[in-house]
Amino acid sequence: MDSAAAKATGSTPALLEVRDLKKYFPVRKGLLNRHVADVKALDGVSFDLGAKETLGVVGESGCGKTTLGRTILRLIEPTAGSARFEGRDIFQLNRKSLRDLRSEIQIIFQDPYSSLNPRQTIGNIIGDALELHGLVTGDARFERAKELLERVGLQGSYINRYPHEFSGGQRQRIGIARAVALKPKFIVCDEAVSALDVSVQAQVLNLLEDLQRELELSYIFIAHDLAVVRHIADRVAVMYLGRIVELSTCDDLFEQPLHPYTQALLSAIPQPDPSRSKERILLSGDVPSPMSPPAGCHFHNRCPLAMERCRQEAPELVELRTGHQAACHLYDDEPHPVESIRIGRRTPQHRPSAFQTDDTMTIDTEESEAPFEDDLFEDDLEMFDGSAEGDPLPLEIPKVLDGHPGMALGPFGEIIDPQDTYSEYSDAPPLQAITGVCPDDGYVTAADETIADQPSAMAAEEEADTEEEPAPRDDDTLDIPTLEEDS
Numbered sequence: 394m395d396s397a398a399a400k401a402t403g404s405t406p407a408l409l410e411v412r413d414l415k416k417y418f419p420v421r422k423g424l425l426n427r428h429v430a431d432v433k434a435l436d437g438v439s440f441d442l443g444a445k446e447t448l449g450v451v452g453e454s455g456c457g458k459t460t461l462g463r464t465i466l467r468l469i470e471p472t473a474g475s476a477r478f479e480g481r482d483i484f485q486l487n488r489k490s491l492r493d494l495r496s497e498i499q500i501i502f503q504d505p506y507s508s509l510n511p512r513q514t515i516g517n518i519i520g521d522a523l524e525l526h527g528l529v530t531g532d533a534r535f536e537r538a539k540e541l542l543e544r545v546g547l548q549g550s551y552i553n554r555y556p557h558e559f560s561g562g563q564r565q566r567i568g569i570a571r572a573v574a575l576k577p578k579f580i581v582c583d584e585a586v587s588a589l590d591v592s593v594q595a596q597v598l599n600l601l602e603d604l605q606r607e608l609e610l611s612y613i614f615i616a617h618d619l620a621v622v623r624h625i626a627d628r629v630a631v632m633y634l635g636r637i638v639e640l641s642t643c644d645d646l647f648e649q650p651l652h653p654y655t656q657a658l659l660s661a662i663p664q665p666d667p668s669r670s671k672e673r674i675l676l677s678g679d680v681p682s683p684m685s686p687p688a689g690c691h692f693h694n695r696c697p698l699a700m701e702r703c704r705q706e707a708p709e710l711v712e713l714r715t716g717h718q719a720a721c722h723l724y725d726d727e728p729h730p731v732e733s734i735r736i737g738r739r740t741p742q743h744r745p746s747a748f749q750t751d752d753t754m755t756i757d758t759e760e761s762e763a764p765f766e767d768d769l770f771e772d773d774l775e776m777f778d779g780s781a782e783g784d785p786l787p788l789e790i791p792k793v794l795d796g797h798p799g800m801a802l803g804p805f806g807e808i809i810d811p812q813d814t815y816s817e818y819s820d821a822p823p824l825q826a827i828t829g830v831c832p833d834d835g836y837v838t839a840a841d842e843t844i845a846d847q848p849s850a851m852a853a854e855e856e857a858d859t860e861e862e863p864a865p866r867d868d869d870t871l872d873i874p875t876l877e878e879d880s
């Protein structure tokens with residue numbers, strides 16, 4: 394087994410095993426759609442997730458958190474690696490099996506408004522998912538939708554309302570109701586509370602925890618707010634440029650971080666107790682481009698402790714203390730513990746009670762928006778088509794949304810724009826390549842040949858407009874990580 398992989402111990406088998414997961418988005422150029430480079434959004438990620446466990450995923454903007462969640466759900470096709478859910482490799486499933494699996498694995502999106510179909514009532518939004526998976530039909534689906542709304546703290550009578558009639562927090566509750574409607578075992582929460590006011594955040598987090606206990610759910614909880622992650626996660630993975638650099642039980646990570654990057658992130662957290670405050674570690678240099686990450690340790694150009702070896706050799710993620718892995722050459726000579734890493738829930742006495750909002754510690758993602766190097770591939774960025782060369786077609790392609798030409802519903806009922814080549818659906822074919830609609834579920838089918846031969850609409854537009862420059866990068870804004878104090 395890959396030494397970077399987390400090892401489940403006897404009594405707690407992993408629900409999800411991810412191994413050496415890679416996702417490279419090809420960067421293409423010119424009329425011939427020449428493949429000139431890859432954005433290495435995931436560059437060999439391995440971990441286990443236990444049943445009823447919450448794995449927090451943190452890291453600066455662009456480090457690959459969303460790509461990780463969506464690739465595991467197969468909203469994006471992987472470049473390499475495997476993700477086994479209860480022993481089944483998600484990446485090997487055929488269309489039918491993948492659809493069946495989608496009742497067991499779900500997602501809660503950051504933006505609850507744009508992920509709910511504005512033309513459907515709440516009853517239909519939740520009821521459609523139930524009917525599609527054959528759980529209930531007819532009027533029974535509305536009864537079930539009512540029950541689910543009540544379970545997430547909303548009135549059952551709201552089933553006849555439309556998404557715009559709700560507040561942000563209420564809409565996120567609806568998103569949660571939709572996600573749990575099919576009784577899943579595993580949910581990816583991608584910045585699920587980030588768009589909410591702090592007090593509403595606390596309510597939604599507490600709801601997620603209640604549902605986890607009640608329905609025995611596992612979460613991958615992606616967030617840039619370290620306070621939120623510290624509260625909800627059993628273990629935490631810290632990502633940097635497409636790799637996990639540290640993976641640990643939550644308490645150990647926050648108390649004794651091992652990786653210099655994690656140490657720098659945590660050193661910027663304001664401490665409520667001044668006697669425990671640590672000197673802030675300021676990192677120099679910019680976050681490198683994920684198109685050309687540095688050789689060896691990706692972090693070496695910013696690491697205050699970098700050695701010669703770090704420039705040559707990528708450190709492996711190894712267990713340095715029980716339950717605590719890090720990828721850093723500083724520990725090469727240290728003996729490793731004999732005991733294997735444990736996955737699963739934190740013990741009850743270590744779990745905090747209801748979420749409090751006093752100590753917010755946020756990775757400032759605003760400042761790290763532009764991950765590209767100006768001097769590299771400047772011309773090549775003129776077209777940034779996410780379609781992956783040689784990738785198989787996605788097995789489930791968005792459903793065309795009635796009355797909204799160009800808009801579609803994703804496999805989790807969310808609104809998407811398949812023409813947006815910079816979206817998570819960039820692997821989907823352009824709508825004009827669609828050859829038919831599946832009579833069972835309304836999802837569209839497309840012919841491989843058509844897609845392979847046809848440059849996307851976005852590609853054609855980009856080609857025509859050669860004057861258009863890529864989004865400008867402001868070098869001054871790349872001095873990260875900084876942690877935002879949110880008083």
Ligand SMILES: Nc1ncnc2c1ncn2[C@@H]1O[C@H](COP(=O)(O)OP(=O)(O)OP(=O)(O)O)[C@@H](O)[C@H]1O
Nearest residue numbers: 418434454455456457458459460683779815816819
């Ligand atoms: N469809 C796509 N086509 C090309 N590149 C992409 C695509 N989606 C993401 N990327 C790139 O992959 C890298 C990882 O992006 P991702 O959205 O996973 O980061 P993230 O950690 O979720 O960031 P944030 O905190 O801002 O949400 C980034 O460099 C991003 O620009």
Ligand code: SF4
Nearest residue numbers: 690693696703721722
């Ligand atoms: S491997 Fe080297 S460069 Fe990377 S974090 Fe460790 S000390 Fe720093």
Ligand SMILES: [Mg+2]
Nearest residue numbers: 458459460583
């Ligand atoms: Mg993201």
